[in-house]
Amino acid sequence: MDKSKVPVEQRQAIGLLMDDHRAVKKLFKQFEAASGLAEKRSIAQETCQQLTVHAQIEEEIFYPALRGASDKLDDMLDEAKVEHGVAKDLIAAIEQDDAEMLEANYKVLTEYVGHHVEEEEGELFPAVIKAKIDLRDVATQLESRKMELLGQPA
Ligand SMILES: [Fe+2]
């Protein structure tokens, strides 16, 4: 999905979420390239933190702003909610810090989140654009909540 083609009413909000997706995908690659357990552990921790914050701002702010726009969107949001639930279970497993299972858990998380991101960028965001939902206030809320959760001043 090309950010510059997103209409201005949605660009900031969708752009922020897409930047989060890119950042996590970068961590997935870093994990794959990392050799030592210590490095892998720290990348895994960073991934879990970023994903947790991302899922939380989507659930608290983004998804509710889309509710009720169309039946199709509502169905997608229901699916996204289930997918977030599965991702959270995987995150919880990684945060158990079981070194033996780290590779396996992280690999499944990578595949699973990759699939979820594809659905958001390939189906959900285009549907939001089509429904012409004005997300300018939502963008501001997403930004400040993200900063708050990351413990940085807004
Ligand atoms: Fe999501």
Ligand SMILES: [Fe+2]
């Ligand atoms: Fe997302």
